[in-house]
Amino acid sequence: MRTSPxxxxxxxxxxxxxxxxxxxxxxxxxxxxxxxxxxxxxxxDISFDVRDGQFLCVVGPSGCGKTTLLRLLAGLxxxxxGEILFRGQPVRGPxxxxxxxxxxxxxxxxxxxxxxxxxxxxxxACGIAEPDRGERVGALIEKMGLQRSAxxxxxxxxxxxQQRVQIARCLAxxxxxxxxxxxxxxxxxxxxxxxxxxxxxxxxxxRTTVVFITHDLEEAIYLGDRVIALGAGRIAETIDxxxxxxxxxxxxxxxxxFLAHRHRLFGLLQEH
Amino acid sequence: MQRxxxxxRGWVIxxxxxxxxxxxSHAGTFPIDTLSRPSDxxxxxxxxxxxxxxxxATWQTVQAALYGLAVAAVLGILFGVILGLSPRxxxxxxxxxxxxxxxxxxxxxxxxxxxxxxxxxMEASVVAFACLWPILLVTIxxxxxxxxxxxxxxxxxxxxxxxxxxxxxxxxxLGRINVGLxxxxxxxxIVAVTVxxxxxxxGLGYSMIGAQQSLRPDLVxxxxxxxxxxxxxLNAALNKAVSMWPGGVQSYEDVQP
Numbered sequence: 251m252r253t254s255p256x257x258x259x260x261x262x263x264x265x266x267x268x269x270x271x272x273x274x275x276x277x278x279x280x281x282x283x284x285x286x287x288x289x290x291x292x293x294x295d296i297s298f299d300v301r302d303g304q305f306l307c308v309v310g311p312s313g314c315g316k317t318t319l320l321r322l323l324a325g326l327x328x329x330x331x332g333e334i335l336f337r338g339q340p341v342r343g344p345x346x347x348x349x350x351x352x353x354x355x356x357x358x359x360x361x362x363x364x365x366x367x368x369x370x371x372x373x374x375a376c377g378i379a380e381p382d383r384g385e386r387v388g389a390l391i392e393k394m395g396l397q398r399s400a401x402x403x404x405x406x407x408x409x410x411x412q413q414r415v416q417i418a419r420c421l422a423x424x425x426x427x428x429x430x431x432x433x434x435x436x437x438x439x440x441x442x443x444x445x446x447x448x449x450x451x452x453x454x455x456x457r458t459t460v461v462f463i464t465h466d467l468e469e470a471i472y473l474g475d476r477v478i479a480l481g482a483g484r485i486a487e488t489i490d491x492x493x494x495x496x497x498x499x500x501x502x503x504x505x506x507x508f509l510a511h512r513h514r515l516f517g518l519l520q521e522h
Numbered sequence: 523m524q525r526x527x528x529x530x531r532g533w534v535i536x537x538x539x540x541x542x543x544x545x546x547s548h549a550g551t552f553p554i555d556t557l558s559r560p561s562d563x564x565x566x567x568x569x570x571x572x573x574x575x576x577x578x579a580t581w582q583t584v585q586a587a588l589y590g591l592a593v594a595a596v597l598g599i600l601f602g603v604i605l606g607l608s609p610r611x612x613x614x615x616x617x618x619x620x621x622x623x624x625x626x627x628x629x630x631x632x633x634x635x636x637x638x639x640x641x642x643x644m645e646a647s648v649v650a651f652a653c654l655w656p657i658l659l660v661t662i663x664x665x666x667x668x669x670x671x672x673x674x675x676x677x678x679x680x681x682x683x684x685x686x687x688x689x690x691x692x693x694x695x696l697g698r699i700n701v702g703l704x705x706x707x708x709x710x711x712i713v714a715v716t717v718x719x720x721x722x723x724x725g726l727g728y729s730m731i732g733a734q735q736s737l738r739p740d741l742v743x744x745x746x747x748x749x750x751x752x753x754x755x756l757n758a759a760l761n762k763a764v765s766m767w768p769g770g771v772q773s774y775e776d777v778q779p
Contacts, residue, residue, distance in 0.1 A: 326674055344678045357671035362693050371689065375679035423679070 272335075273427055273459040274300040274323065279332035281318055292318050293483045296332070300427075305453055305460045307474030309467055311519060314480045316463045320431045323461060324350045336427065346376060349420035353432040355412040359404040365415050366391065366400045372422035390418040393452075410441035417449070421456075428453070430462045434469070443499050446473060454495055467519070471511045472502055479515050487518050558740035567744030575729065576745065580752060583718065583725035586642055587710040587756070590649025594706060598654050599699060602661020603691060612662065619658065627652035627713055631720055641724070645717045652713040653706035660702025664695035700761075707760045711753050726752075 279296040282289045293315045300306045310316050321327040322334060325344040334341040336348065349372075352358040359368050366387050373383045391400050394414040404412050413433060420428060430449070434442040450473055453460045464470050470477045471491055479487040489511055493502055502508055540560050546552055547559040558566075570576035605612045630648050638644035668691055676686045692699075718727025726749055733741035 324678060326677060344680060346678070346680050348678070350674075350678055352671055352674070354671060357669045358675055360672065360690070360693070371675075372679060374689070375681050375685065 272299040273302045273304070273337060274461070275335040275338075276323075277333050277335070279319075279322065279334065280330050281315070281322065281327070282330050291483055293322075293329075296483075296485055298478060298485065298488065300459055300461060303457045303459055305450070305462065305473060305475045307462045307464060307470035307477045308480055309464055309470035309477055309515065309519070310480035310486075312465055315483045316465070316480055317431055319480070320350065320429050320461065320463050323427070324348055324429050326350075346372075346423045347425055348427045348429060349423045349425035350429040351413075351416050351420050351431065351433045353435050355409065355416050355433075355436075356404070358416055359412060359419075361404055364401050364403055365396055365407070368404065368415050369418045369422050372419050376423065386422060390422055393421070394418040394448075408441075409437050410445060413437065413445065417445075417452075421452070426459060428458050428460045430460065432463055432465065435465065442469075447496075447499065449473070450495065450497065467512055467515050468503065471508055471515070472497060472499075477511070477515065479518055481519060487515065489514065555737070556739060558743050562740040563743040563747070566738070566740040567748065570741065570744060576726075576748060579724070579726045579729040579745075580748070582642075583711070583714050583727065584752070584756065586645040586717075586725065587649055587714040589642065589646035590651075590714070591653050591706055591710040593646065593650040594653035594657055594710075595703060597650075598657030598702070598706075599661050599692075602658045602699075603665050603687060603695075605658075606662040606665025606668075606695075607691070619655075623655045623659075628716055628720065631717055635721070640722055645714055645722050645724070648717050649710050649713045652709050656705040656709065657699070657702040660705070661695065661699050664698030664702075665691060667698060668694040704757070704761060707757050708753065711749075711756060715749065 276296055276298050279293055280291070281293040282291045284290075296319065298306075308316055308319060318327065322329055323336075323341070325341045325348065336345075360371065363371065369387045369390050370383055373386055378386065391397055394417060396411065396414055396418065399407055399411055399415075404415060407415070417433070433449075434445055437445065446469065449460075449462075452458070462470070462473055471489075474491050477489050477491060478485055479489075491507070491511060493505055493507055543557075544560045547554070547557070567576070605615060627648055630651055631644075634644045634647050638647060672690050672694055673686075676690045681689065714725065715727040718725040718729075719731055720727075722728060726745055730742055730745045733739075733745065
């Protein structure tokens with residue numbers, strides 16, 4: 251069940267933060283939920299670091315605590331034990347610095363606001379006033395390829411377009427950390443690949459740190475600089491993906507290193 | 523709200539009834555002291571309008587109904603949102619609400635009279651009491667029904683309470699709050715007229731009692747018909763107003779595939 255989680259945890263956790271401040275440091279994190287059958291441990295003893303500008307993917311079967319981990323990083327949930335440091339400061343609650351893209355875009359967008367209005371929501375919350383706000387909304391609409399939908403309502407758009415709106419709204423916050431919770435899980439294969447490449451491009455361009463949750467192994471390896479495999483609430487494995495960017499949907503997925511990682515993680519996650 | 527060509531069909535029964543009624547009133551078996559002729563009713567109504575007594579009474583009734591409704595809407599939505607957002611508070615206040623709610627609003631008339639005396643305020647306070655409950659309960663349920671994801675979004679954006687309320691919670695709950703408001707609109711008119719009939723010397727209810735006491739069934743019928751029309755119009759106008767609430771919910775419903 252555990253091949254090397256202890257090793258990874260201690261090698262990362264052993265370094266005092268003096269050396270270089272990580273974007274995120276997770277230290278001995280535990281989460282348990284009380285249920286009728288008693289206390290249920292969702293995450294146990296999770297420790298890892300995310301470097302500034304790193305694209306970290308967390309992969310695991312459903313129910314392994316991925317979403318819980320992301321909600322903790324967002325500050326929407328408090329850990330039962332352990333702590334999370336964001337740029338050296340403990341996370342005590344949500345912050346505009348940490349944007350989160352939810353999987354269920356139909357629920358995360360305001361259905362009574364247009365695409366432009368949904369993106370503007372972030373800027374309104376940041377206190378950015380009108381002439382500036384409209385300009386930034388326009389720029390984001392262009393960046394996410396939403397020009398033709400700017401004045402439509404989310405209910406009128408395809409799933410892929412709605413997810414673009416949500417990503418645009420998160421980018422409008424100008425976050426230093428972008429959290430993504432299985433953002434493409436509900437999309438068709440073609441749309442998923444297009445958006446994967448766009449998110450990879452945006453992350454590189456803006457040098458944003460990304461923590462990306464997925465249950466899709468190939469997606470994790472394709473997007474990540476580093477992949478953490480979660481199994482039954484523990485870190486089962488951490489791998490570094492040293493395939494150069496920009497990656498390519500065809501060639502990267504045929505790269506021997508890609509296939510080796512896939513083999514390895516596939517075998518691991520099968521055990522859980 | 524589908525009318526179209528079938529709209530005319532809705533008039534068939536009322537017109538037929540009026541015609542038969544008028545015909546019957548000219549036969550010997552017609553109880554003229556309880557059932558007036560439609561033509562007499564029309565004349566009595568027209569006179570009431572011309573001498574200004576019906577418009578004045580109408581204004582007094584509508585004023586009290588709207589005043590009470592407005593107070594109930596503000597209090598009901600405000601406390602409904604607060605209670606809806608805090609299950610703990612709802613647990614504390616909920617039983618008291620359940621205890622107060624079944625009190626018949628009309629039973630409050632003596633108390634309201636002691637507090638405010640005759641007049642607008644006393645009537646409006648009874649209307650407000652009656653309208654508060656449906657608005658409050660529906661608002662609590664509506665806030666419970668707001669997509670939790672949207673609340674997450676508001677939290678991550680660190681929105682202020684006011685921004686959260688006006689940009690997220692109220693627009694999201696509005697569709698359901700509307701249901702409570704619509705129920706309250708009809709209640710407001712019922713209660714206002716009831717208070718007037720029971721003892722408040724103003725408005726259409728009091729005016730109908732006056733007509734009854736002076737043995738004028740034609741005037742009673744005229745005011746009754748007018749009251750029906752008024753209720754229908756008030757409902758339609760408030761529904762229209764409610765649907766134009768900022769946030770453009772109307773247009774959202776329009777675009778739903």
